[in-house]
Amino acid sequence: MPATTPDVVVVTTTHETEDKARALAAAVVRARLAACAQIHPVRSLYWWDGEVQDGPEWRVDLKTRADLADRLTAFIGAHHDYDTPEVVVVPVTAGSPAYLDWVAAETAAG
Secondary structure (H helix, E strand, O other): OOEEOOOEEEEEEEEOOHHHHHHHHHHHHHOOOOOEEEEEEEEEEEEEOOEEEEEEEEEEEEEEEHHHHHHHHHHHHHHOOOOOOOOEEEEOOEEOHHHHHHHHHHOOOO
16 A cells, blocks of 8 residues: 655756756755656757747656755756756655655655
8 A cells, every 4th residue: 555645755857968967866866855866858848038949858857855845946946057947846645655765764864
């Protein structure tokens, strides 16, 4: 049976290259602001500078404790080269108890 918890979130951001996404993800994990990061190629369409942009990006999903979301958001803003980086925080409502415990343990030093 999955455990329910308001204590874990997934924070998502994007970057224009895989190398930059990997560097940001590694810096976040090294800083213990997330237990892990997953990097996915995506195609984004969005309004920017008065027109629709269409291009490849790399999505970074960071698993962390809810109480670290503000610190992680600030870290992303300070280490990102987008004018307005995407930062979306989504609560994890349930999951494997062992995995949720692992996320909490790996971010405890953060």
